[in-house]
Amino acid sequence: MIIAKRNQSHIRRLASGSVLVGDSGPNGVTFPPADFYFDSTPAEALIGPVGEVYTYTVVHGANAQSYALAMVDFPQQVRVFGRVTGDCARLRIGARATVVAVPLASGEDDYAFSVEEHP
Amino acid sequence: MPEPMIQGVGITDFGKFPDLNEEALAQCALLEALTDAGIGMAEVQAFYCGNVFGQMLPGQRALRPLGALGGAVYNVNNACSSGATAFNLALQALRVGQYETVVAFGMDHLSARGGGPLALNNDDWNNSRGMIMPALYAMRAQRYLHDHDMSTDVLANVSVKNRTHGLLNPIAKFCRPATREEVLASRMVAEPLTLLQCCPAVVDGAAAVVLSTRRTKGRASPIRVRASVVQSGIFESAPVDMTEAEITARTAGLAYEQAGLGPENLDVLEIHDAFTISELLYYEALGLCGRGEAADLLASGATALGGRTPVNPSGGLLAKGHPPGATGVAQIVEICEQLQGRAGKRQVHGARVGLTQVTGGGISGVDHAACSIHILSS
Numbered sequence: 001m002i003i004a005k006r007n008q009s010h011i012r013r014l015a016s017g018s019v020l021v022g023d024s025g026p027n028g029v030t031f032p033p034a035d036f037y038f039d040s041t042p043a044e045a046l047i048g049p050v051g052e053v054y055t056y057t058v059v060h061g062a063n064a065q066s067y068a069l070a071m072v073d074f075p076q077q078v079r080v081f082g083r084v085t086g087d088c089a090r091l092r093i094g095a096r097a098t099v100v101a102v103p104l105a106s107g108e109d110d111y112a113f114s115v116e117e118h119p
Numbered sequence: 120m121p122e123p124m125i126q127g128v129g130i131t132d133f134g135k136f137p138d139l140n141e142e143a144l145a146q147c148a149l150l151e152a153l154t155d156a157g158i159g160m161a162e163v164q165a166f167y168c169g170n171v172f173g174q175m176l177p178g179q180r181a182l183r184p185l186g187a188l189g190g191a192v193y194n195v196n197n198a199c200s201s202g203a204t205a206f207n208l209a210l211q212a213l214r215v216g217q218y219e220t221v222v223a224f225g226m227d228h229l230s231a232r233g234g235g236p237l238a239l240n241n242d243d244w245n246n247s248r249g250m251i252m253p254a255l256y257a258m259r260a261q262r263y264l265h266d267h268d269m270s271t272d273v274l275a276n277v278s279v280k281n282r283t284h285g286l287l288n289p290i291a292k293f294c295r296p297a298t299r300e301e302v303l304a305s306r307m308v309a310e311p312l313t314l315l316q317c318c319p320a321v322v323d324g325a326a327a328v329v330l331s332t333r334r335t336k337g338r339a340s341p342i343r344v345r346a347s348v349v350q351s352g353i354f355e356s357a358p359v360d361m362t363e364a365e366i367t368a369r370t371a372g373l374a375y376e377q378a379g380l381g382p383e384n385l386d387v388l389e390i391h392d393a394f395t396i397s398e399l400l401y402y403e404a405l406g407l408c409g410r411g412e413a414a415d416l417l418a419s420g421a422t423a424l425g426g427r428t429p430v431n432p433s434g435g436l437l438a439k440g441h442p443p444g445a446t447g448v449a450q451i452v453e454i455c456e457q458l459q460g461r462a463g464k465r466q467v468h469g470a471r472v473g474l475t476q477v478t479g480g481g482i483s484g485v486d487h488a489a490c491s492i493h494i495l496s497s
Contacts, residue, residue: 030356032244032483055265055361057257057309059249062235069254071361079358081245081483093265110248 004037008044011101011111017049018101020080020111029078047074048099053115054079056091072097072113085112121332123213124341125495126220127156128452133324133439134292141173141228141444144325145181148445149224156329157336163329164218165191167209169202169225170444172232177444181226196444198479199391200349201225202326203447203491207349209330219332225449226325227442234321237443237481245483252481253317253394257309260396263362264311266411271311273414275302277395278316278437280423285434287424287465293319294438316395322440326448328455339459345378345472346494352485364404366487367476371405374474374492382406385428385494386470387457389450391477392435401476402430424465432457432465443479447491450475458497472496 010021010033022031024045031047051074058068068084068091084091085100097113104110129151131144145168153160166187168178178192197204202225209223232238236251243250260274276299285294297305297315305314334341350370359365375381382405390405392398399413407428408416416422422430433439433453436446454473456462472494479489 028357054358055258055262057254057261057311059251059254059257059309060307062306067249069249069258071258073358077357079356081248081250083249093262 001038004041006033006035006037009109011099011109012046013101018099018111019049020047020099022047022078029076031078031080045076047076047078047080051080051097053091053093053095053097055093056084058088070097070113083112084115086114086116088115090115090117120216122343123210123330123332124343125328125455126331126335126341127152127329127337128327128455129155130290130326130449130452131324132290132292133322133442135230135321136323137230139228139323140231141170141177141226141325142181144228144323145224145226146185148226148325148327149181149185149222152222152327152329155338157338158220158329160186161188162220163187163190163222165193165212165221167193167195167205167221167223169195169205169447170227171196171198171201172227172229173444197489198481199393199441199443199446200477200479200489200491201444201447202449203475203477203493204349204489206328206448206451206493207347207491210344210347213330213332221330222327223330223448224325224327225444225447227444228323229321229442230323236320239481243482246481250483253309253312255480256394256396257312259361259400260311263396263399266362267414269414271303272299273399273417274311274316274395275299276417277392277398278302280417281392281431281435281437284424284432284465285438287463288434288439289463291434291439293322293440294434312394312396318393318436318441322442324440324442324445324449326445326452328448328451339461340497342455342458343496344493345380345496346374346492348374348377349489349491352488354484356484362400364400364487366490367401367404367478370490370492371476374494378494380472380494384472385474387432387454387467387473388428388430389433389435389453389475390430392431392437393441395437398430398435405474405476424467429467432462432467447475447477450477451493451495454495458495
């Protein structure tokens with residue numbers, strides 16, 4: 001059996017906005033994508049760029065800066081967990097959440113969600 | 120083959136003991152359980168140890184000075200379900216005749232870790248993006264309150280009830296009373312969960328039970344194990360109802376079937392109230408009430424001491440704390456003492472059937488990675 005490590009990014013910047021890149025297999029779309037593949041590579045599934053907040057919280061550390069988290073449901077029938085970036089005033093259940101790319105120090109992109117109003 | 124029964128139990132105080140270590144706590148619980156069962160260390164053929172944060176060979180380290188004779192030690196790490204999973208494995212070994220007398224025990228010493236939420240696997244997808252256990256349950260709470268149009272008062276009421284119970288439990292050293300207003304006014308941890316809605320983060324403790332197919336000369340009558348079920352979480356990527364507590368409902372269904380009993384037969388429960396919302400979700404998952412009815416059940420007083428089906432008479436995790444390796448065994452110790460009529464001021468009068476439920480989580484996609492349910496009877 002061949003074991004292949006996934007080497008594609010889990011986020012892609014498109015002209016229409018950033019989308020998440022998951023797997024598309026017999027059980028539907030999954031995210032995050034698998035770290036390793038065996039024998040065959042599943043088709044990729046593009047998720048986003050817009051979903052709806054299923055639930056959320058804001059974490060308040062005793063000695064750390066607060067940060068917001070959300071579970072976001074996408075039309076591709078997948079739920080994704082992530083940080084919420086920027087102004088969280090609109091963060092509530094049912095809010096429109098947009099995938100945004102967050103550059104890491106390594107030069108790669110990670111993702112977060114924005115609930116700010118976009119034109 | 121004779122039925123395996125619980126012949127003795129032991130438990131330490133649950134509190135902050137920075138001058139002790141987990142081995143000392145486990146030894147205390149083990150010796151107490153052996154005395155309670157009326158047997159010596161030489162009669163124990165195997166040990167099943169639940170432990171989460173103790174690194175390598177925790178069971179052997181705990182047993183080293185106690186004169187164990189070299190029988191098998193099985194170390195089990197199944198997150199917060201570790202102790203209950205150890206008990207399940209011990210029971211299976213007796214049921215197939217592998218051993219006659221074994222001990223299941225669990226311990227953790229969180230003082231050694233400092234403080235803060237339980238450490239999770241930092242390589243995990245969600246955890247590396249800020250997930251902590253209070254946040255996961257806070258998101259469940261947020262959705263539950265939204266779906267059922269409830270205020271945070273209902274969450275706080277769970278904390279008030281269990282702290283009231285905990286004040287009657289001499290081992291709950293960390294427990295302090297709190298009003299609903301004080302619970303809601305305590306420091307916000309993860310909205311909407313405040314500090315007094317989360318089990319204390321730094322609590323040490325250990326618990327042990329002796330299981331045997333022999334009848335020993337113990338202090339109290341032996342306890343039957345009517346059901347013992349361990350399940351694992353199913354990977355979920357598609358949108359699901361996060362307020363459903365699917366693994367607990369599934370495990371409970373199997374346990375009720377194994378016991379030939381249902382939720383209507385339960386006199387007392389110890390359940391995994393690591394956060395206030397947990398207890399409400401588990402009322403529903405265990406069938407104590409229908410979906411969305413947990414707040415009404417709590418408000419009716421049915422789950423308080425003196426009510427129809429008291430839940431967490433020990434004070435639960437909210438009042439006692441949650442050394443995760445110990446918790447599952449500690450719940451079994453509490454139910455045994457309730458069924459034996461030796462629970463002191465927190466005694467549920469006439470209790471004959473009890474249930475324990477503990478989950479374990481902390482990895483993405485499988486929010487509840489483990490669940491263990493035991494049904495015991497006198």
